Amino acid sequence: MPAHPAAERHFDPFSRALHWLTAIAVLIAFILGPGGFGRMVRQGIDPATRPDIVWHESLGVLVFVLTLVRLGWMAMRPAAPQFEMSSWMRTASKCVMGLMVLLVLLVPITAMITLGSKGVPATLLGGVRLNALGFLSGTPFGALTDWGDVHGFLGDALMWLAGVHAAAALYHQFLLRDGVLASMLPWLDRRRS
Ligand code: HEM
Incomplete structure (x- = not known):
């Protein structure tokens, strides 16, 4: 089904730049997610000596900042494209999007709580060190x-x-052929743009 004609x-x-930058940063941050962090800290190893951790945390902070910018931009940008789709599909898409926004904020926030509660x-x-929630160390909340x-x-x-979000985008592109994925990747849609 096509977009509303007008x-x-x-x-x-x-919006496209923010979307793809966030997607790439989340993927790389996930791949670099450090296991055994608590043990490492207890052994007195400085996380700054581990490039994977430095990149993981830097990309994670970038994701947080990009998401805040994105939420601000969503409030003032030109109207997003609208596509005709069944009501269950629209509801499911809104739920997945809402949950993803919540998670891209909560994942970095819980990371800062983790570090704060460990006093790291x-x-x-x-070489930047950010001790945003250091006051949590030794508290009942921490x-x-x-x-x-x-x-x-x-x-x-x-x-x-x-x-799930990526699978849905591919379903729209190859089965419904409604231009939803192309709205974020315009070169997929050259013939019609
Ligand atoms: C979207 C961004 C992020 C994603 C997808 C992500 C994902 C993950 C995952 C999956 C792990 C567990 C790895 C494992 O147990 O094998 C992890 C661990 C960790 N992440 Fe992140 N993370 C993100 C952002 C951040 C940020 C912003 C920071 C800090 C500034 C951070 C700091 C840590 C630390 C310290 C651990 C080890 C936690 C522990 O075991 O106590 N992460 N991350």
């Missing part, structure tokens, strides 16, 4: 649970949801 068929370039600063590219497990679980959930 509507714009593509997201604006800034985030170690970012350029000791409430293993926040690293919560962070890892939410990171896994985000990737599962991203998989």
Whole structure:
């Protein structure tokens, strides 16, 4: 089913850039997700000496910032393209999108809680150390649970949801052929744009 005839068929370039930058950063951050972090800290190893951790945390912070920019941009950007689809599909798509936005915010937030509760600063590219929630160390909230497990679980959930989101985009592109994926990748749609 095509987009409403009068509507714009593509997201604006800034929305597309934010979308793909976030997707790439989330994927690489996930691949670099550090296991055995607590043991490493207890052994007195400085996370700044581990490039995988520095990249993981830097990309994770980037994802958080990009998401805040994206939410701000969504409030003021040109109208997003609208596509005709069944109501269950529209509802499912809104639920998946809403959950993904929630997770891309909660995953970095729980990471900062993890680090704060362990009394360890985030170690970012350029030698930056960020001790945003250091005050949590030794507090009942910091000791409430293993926040690293919560962070890892939410990171896994985000990737599962991203998989569902990508599968749905491919379903729209190759079975429904309605231009939903092309709205984020305009070169897929050259003939019609
Ligand atoms: C979208 C962004 C992120 C994703 C998808 C993500 C994903 C993950 C995953 C899946 C793990 C578990 C790895 C394993 O147990 O094998 C993990 C661990 C970890 N991540 Fe992230 N993460 C993100 C952002 C961040 C940020 C922003 C920081 C810090 C600034 C961070 C710091 C950590 C730390 C310290 C651990 C180890 C936790 C522990 O075991 O105690 N992550 N991450």
